[in-house]
Amino acid sequence: MFVCGSICGAAVDFLSHRVCLSSPSQQRPNMFPKGTKRKFSDPAEEPASSGDPGPAAPPPAARTLSSSYSLQRQSLLDMSLIKLQLCHMLVEPNLCRSVLIANTVRQIQEEMTQDGTWQIMTQALAAAQCPADRLVATEVLCRQTEPGAQAGQSPKPFPVVGLEEGYHSEEVVMEGEVETEVTMSTLSPQLSSSSYLAGPFGMDPCWDEEDEDGDCEEEEEEEEEEEEEEEEEDEEEEDSEECMSEADEADRDHLSADSRTGEQVFGTFEIKHPTPPPDPALEELFSDVDPSYYDLDTVLTGMQSTPKMGPYDLLESLSSHAPTALSSSASCRSDLNELDHIMEIIVGS
Amino acid sequence: MGEDTDAAPTLNHHGFLPDHNYVTDADIISTVEFNHTGELLATGDKGGRVVIFQREPESKTEPFSQGEYNVYSTFQSHEPEFDYLKSLEIEEKINKIRWLPQQNAAHFLLSTNDKTIKLWKVSERDKRPEGYNLKDEEGRIKDISTVTSLQVPVLKPMDLMVEVTPRRVFANAHTYHINSISVNSDYETYMSADDLRINLWNLDITDRSFNIVDIKPANMEDLTEVITAAEFHPHHCNLFVYSSSKGTLRLCDMREAALCDKHSKLFEEPEDPSARSFFSEIISSVSDVKFSHSGRYLLTRDYLTAKVWDLNMESKPLETYQVHDYLRSKLCSLYENDCIFDKFECAWNGADSVIMTGAYNNFFRMFDRNTKRDVTLEASRESSKPRAVLKPRRVCAAGGKRRKDDISVDSLDFTKKILHTAWHPTENIIAIAATNNLYIFQDKLNSEMH
Numbered sequence: 001m002f003v004c005g006s007i008c009g010a011a012v013d014f015l016s017h018r019v020c021l022s023s024p025s026q027q028r029p030n031m032f033p034k035g036t037k038r039k040f041s042d043p044a045e046e047p048a049s050s051g052d053p054g055p056a057a058p059p060p061a062a063r064t065l066s067s068s069y070s071l072q073r074q075s076l077l078d079m080s081l082i083k084l085q086l087c088h089m090l091v092e093p094n095l096c097r098s099v100l101i102a103n104t105v106r107q108i109q110e111e112m113t114q115d116g117t118w119q120i121m122t123q124a125l126a127a128a129q130c131p132a133d134r135l136v137a138t139e140v141l142c143r144q145t146e147p148g149a150q151a152g153q154s155p156k157p158f159p160v161v162g163l164e165e166g167y168h169s170e171e172v173v174m175e176g177e178v179e180t181e182v183t184m185s186t187l188s189p190q191l192s193s194s195s196y197l198a199g200p201f202g203m204d205p206c207w208d209e210e211d212e213d214g215d216c217e218e219e220e221e222e223e224e225e226e227e228e229e230e231e232e233e234d235e236e237e238e239d240s241e242e243c244m245s246e247a248d249e250a251d252r253d254h255l256s257a258d259s260r261t262g263e264q265v266f267g268t269f270e271i272k273h274p275t276p277p278p279d280p281a282l283e284e285l286f287s288d289v290d291p292s293y294y295d296l297d298t299v300l301t302g303m304q305s306t307p308k309m310g311p312y313d314l315l316e317s318l319s320s321h322a323p324t325a326l327s328s329s330a331s332c333r334s335d336l337n338e339l340d341h342i343m344e345i346i347v348g349s
Numbered sequence: 350m351g352e353d354t355d356a357a358p359t360l361n362h363h364g365f366l367p368d369h370n371y372v373t374d375a376d377i378i379s380t381v382e383f384n385h386t387g388e389l390l391a392t393g394d395k396g397g398r399v400v401i402f403q404r405e406p407e408s409k410t411e412p413f414s415q416g417e418y419n420v421y422s423t424f425q426s427h428e429p430e431f432d433y434l435k436s437l438e439i440e441e442k443i444n445k446i447r448w449l450p451q452q453n454a455a456h457f458l459l460s461t462n463d464k465t466i467k468l469w470k471v472s473e474r475d476k477r478p479e480g481y482n483l484k485d486e487e488g489r490i491k492d493i494s495t496v497t498s499l500q501v502p503v504l505k506p507m508d509l510m511v512e513v514t515p516r517r518v519f520a521n522a523h524t525y526h527i528n529s530i531s532v533n534s535d536y537e538t539y540m541s542a543d544d545l546r547i548n549l550w551n552l553d554i555t556d557r558s559f560n561i562v563d564i565k566p567a568n569m570e571d572l573t574e575v576i577t578a579a580e581f582h583p584h585h586c587n588l589f590v591y592s593s594s595k596g597t598l599r600l601c602d603m604r605e606a607a608l609c610d611k612h613s614k615l616f617e618e619p620e621d622p623s624a625r626s627f628f629s630e631i632i633s634s635v636s637d638v639k640f641s642h643s644g645r646y647l648l649t650r651d652y653l654t655a656k657v658w659d660l661n662m663e664s665k666p667l668e669t670y671q672v673h674d675y676l677r678s679k680l681c682s683l684y685e686n687d688c689i690f691d692k693f694e695c696a697w698n699g700a701d702s703v704i705m706t707g708a709y710n711n712f713f714r715m716f717d718r719n720t721k722r723d724v725t726l727e728a729s730r731e732s733s734k735p736r737a738v739l740k741p742r743r744v745c746a747a748g749g750k751r752r753k754d755d756i757s758v759d760s761l762d763f764t765k766k767i768l769h770t771a772w773h774p775t776e777n778i779i780a781i782a783a784t785n786n787l788y789i790f791q792d793k794l795n796s797e798m799h
């Protein structure tokens with residue numbers, strides 16, 4: 001049965017016109033269809049600072065956009081990225097659907113670039129990212145943070161995330177990019193409230209698993225299977241984030257230089273996703289196989305392994321077509337070592 | 350036609366479990382196709398099976414009662430496969446079935462899944478030889494010493510047996526998922542189209558095919574458009590059309606070049622800038638394209654509309670029919686639950702005067718091109734008792750004025766979608782696939798085409 005209730009005219013309009021709304025909080029309940037899954041029961045918890053730039057003022061162009069429109073556009077963008085991600089199943093994904101979603105993402109990106117909001121977002125993400133340890137990010141996630149401080153750091157994204165109640169997708173993030181988006185989310189005060197954190201980001205279950213179960217690739221595979229059984233996409237996000245990064249590092253260590261770095265990351269999904277052979281000789285052998293099919297996938301899903309890569313760098317790669325350089329961070333290696341150590345303990349027991 | 354259709358539904362259940370509300374995945378019908386005379390109706394399902402129905406000859410005792418369709422043959426066309434190179438499953442779901450024109454007593458059809466096309470021969474056997482010299486009735490070898498005289502075996506009648514045998518397997522020619530097959534009017538060749546390429550085959554040759562369209566970009570990251578459907582012209586063996594995910598149609602002439610990447614005609618409706626949204630492209634993606642029987646027109650289906658194009662006019666469609674415009678305000682939700690990617694098919698009636706296509710909530714729509722009347726009908730067990738007349742349905746806007754029996758937009762069941770429909774080539778008989786049920790409706794009053 002179709003979940004959606006009626007969508008208010010305002011929500012309709014945002015996609016076709018730019019409606020100037022007086023106050024975001026007034027419009028918010030109308031923006032999302034009734035009956036869709038909500039993480040927050042109380043819309044009032046959403047930040048009053050949504051749309052407010054805080055100390056770092058966005059360029060005037062961004063301000064003229066109605067916050068509701070940009071928020072909804074953002075949620076559409078997030079939803080699309082998730083859809084691309086979730087394409088990976090046992091059967092080959094539907095290419096037509098992937099292409100249409102990717103085109104939608106490109107369209108949003110283009111518009112956001114013209115508005116100048118793109119710049120803001122990428123800057124915010126860059127600022128918000130911790131170049132170090134992913135585990136540090138965990139703390140950030142779990143920490144109760146000051147509303148004012150966060151507002152300044154990422155003016156655009158987190159109000160959106162806070163509002164995306166109807167779309168549980170925002171909690172599910174692209175692999176490898178999860179960290180940044182997660183970080184982004186937790187910077188909003190309401191998101192750091194216990195109800196939210198306990199779910200995806202908090203103490204459980206992924207982080208616990210993380211501690212217990214250091215072997216990322218196995219964990220990742222298990223969790224992949226688990227994920228598909230579970231409704232909770234939250235765990236998927238966390239798991240994939242953790243596993244992806246670690247596994248990526250491992251992959252990078254093992255694989256020789258390959259122009260298609262995204263595929264290295266892709267290759268971590270051993271069971272479900274084939275790894276195009278990195279060896280040039282093998283590539284010739286398999287030239288009939290057309291691994292470029294998976295290039296599209298990897299590009300679209302933005303298999304980014306480095307924490308420096310924001311979720312929207314994938315979009316850049318869509319336009320620039322240049323495989324983004326993976327900057328290996330020593331911190332990731334230390335994570336890997338830690339995990340290995342932990343894994344040994346687990347396996348030993 | 351239009352609202353005057355009196356339908357006598359014939360329910361043919363295959364796989365329906367009356368006591369439960371769930372549907373076995375494998376029983377979901379994935380394609381429906383009448384043969385060229387309309388005597389046979391083939392359906393393919395997600396489990397790789399093909400079921401052929403045959404129309405009973407008209408009864409002499411009741412001259413006005415037309416034949417009903419009964420199961421003629423069932424066979425497993427495709428099996429699930431595993432692509433070891435890519436570590437991915439290849440679904441056995443039958444994507445399309447196309448009949449070959451009948452040339453002898455046997456019937457031939459092509460069925461395809463994502464990767465492999467098969468040619469099947471459907472033949473009847475109603476006689477068998479009896480009276481062998483060396484074998485007895487059960488087939489055991491006789492003791493030669495008991496044979497005292499020779500006899501000539503005689504053909505004796507037997508119960509009708511329908512045999513289906515695979516005659517050709519056309520494999521390993523498609524990297525991407527096959528979405529269409531179309532038999533050429535020369536009856537020697539056919540084409541198969543996947544997301545990025547179209548191949549031309551000879552029906553007798555399985556180890557070779559010619560690539561006639563290739564839209565794969567050199568760099569897959571540049572990919573923004575895929576092929577969604579393709580069909581040969583019904584009379585001109587050199588012409589074919591293919592549709593794309595950007596809402597364009599390309600008519601190609603195979604005489605112009607071996608590789609028909611360059612179109613002869615491009616049919617595209619300019620976008621209405623006031624209606625532009627982030628979903629504009631997705632809803633413009635053409636899910637099905639069908640030549641009219643006359644070959645003069647094209648019928649296309651995109652998410653919200655069905656359009657009739659004149660082959661001589663590329664700039665815009667001749668007619669546009671709103672199938673379910675009330676969904677336009679719900680596109681965001683439909684995008685979220687993936688319904689916006691549903692691929693609806695469309696069909697012409699034999700006279701090319703009426704077009705038909707499916708919608709949600711087990712509704713299907715018919716549009717009369719001449720009278721401009723349209724009707725919404727429902728294919729469901731509750732509303733279709735045998736011999737009952739189908740009642741027109743109406744969808745009203747949420748909160749709008751509502752008549753009795755109207756359905757509100759918000760109450761529509763989006764899991765009940767009618768993606769596959771077929772129209773008898775000459776008579777007013779339609780086949781509607783509703784998930785795992787097949788409905789066959791006949792227009793008794795107006796049996797002839799207008």
